[in-house]
């Protein structure tokens with residue numbers, strides 16, 4: 001059942017990450033590949049300290065700060081190591097080897113808590129693992145936060161389980177005046193961020209921001225300069241911040257691509273427009289799945305992700321034909337994560353609403369044929 005337009009359109013790519021990018025960004029990068037703005041050099045070939053790359057870097061930082069309304073008392077760092085790197089880098093910088101509490105709402109926050117335990121007294125303050133296997137976020141009222149905890153880590157959007165915080169918790173109201181550390185790798189730039197509740201936020205770029213290789217790190221200034229002695233210099237927020245992310249060679253090309261994506265987001269109408277589209281895409285999908293009588297999503301509707309929509313077919317024998325037909329219809333990388341099974345449609349900022357409409361047509365046709 002290939003979509004009639006398959007022959008002429010680019011396939012829609014529902015990968016969880018690295019993920020689809022805005023076509024104009026790819027085209028611009030291609031056109032500038034061998035000569036950036038008449039400099040006679042491609043971006044990959046530039047010194048990170050030269051005036052050309054400094055211009056790229058400065059503009060990317062400024063655009064990102066504008067887009068997310070990042071306050072002046074936060075530094076934005078462009079680091080390496082990915083989200084998984086930050087699982088170690090955050091406690092190395094912020095924990096003072098004391099306590100840190102973790103809210104475990106899916107695979108990613110679970111991984112974060114395990115890694116942090118190498119560097120500090122990390123404890124799980126609440127987990128939704130036993131409650132049907134990460135289908136919800138543990139209710140805030142039940143969080144067992146400890147006195148003296150330095151920070152509370154949450155994963156804003158659990159990419160694998162499709163669970164997303166719709167608001168950031170207010171720790172002060174719980175009697176703990178400590179900052180949140182937020183892993184926002186898979187939903188950054190799809191909603192505004194409440195900086196008054198955040199101490200550190202980090203995001204690997206390869207979901208919503210660009211290509212793999214650069215990690216965006218937002219750090220409140222009072223949390224900078226307290227790294228443990230064993231923290232590698234290249235990961236010490238103070239050294240990186242003092243050098244404007246040039247303590248060592250930064251991932252220059254990945255920063256350039258992120259900068260192009262920031263410009264694209266701005267041109268589309270900024271984070272407010274990204275959020276509007278995310279709501280539209282995800283509600284189209286959930287509404288159809290819930291009413292289909294064929295597919296199912298098992299996540300608590302109150303915390304369903306706008307970015308990653310896991311769903312199941314009535315039986316696993318249908319998975320292979322489903323994926324085969326999807327590929328033929330120009331709908332790529334819909335296979336669910338192996339730990340969850342089933343399917344997953346990742347619908348990041350760069351996914352047009354039309355991509356979801358074409359996916360819906362395919363879902364309907366497949367259900368008619370196999371229901």
Ligand SMILES: *Cc1c(COP(=O)(O)O)cnc(C)c1O
Pocket residue numbers: 017081082083084085108155157158159183184185186204205207
């Ligand atoms: C993808 C992802 C990561 C891992 O990022 P890497 O760049 O592979 O280290 C961490 N957290 C979340 C929520 C993710 O989606």
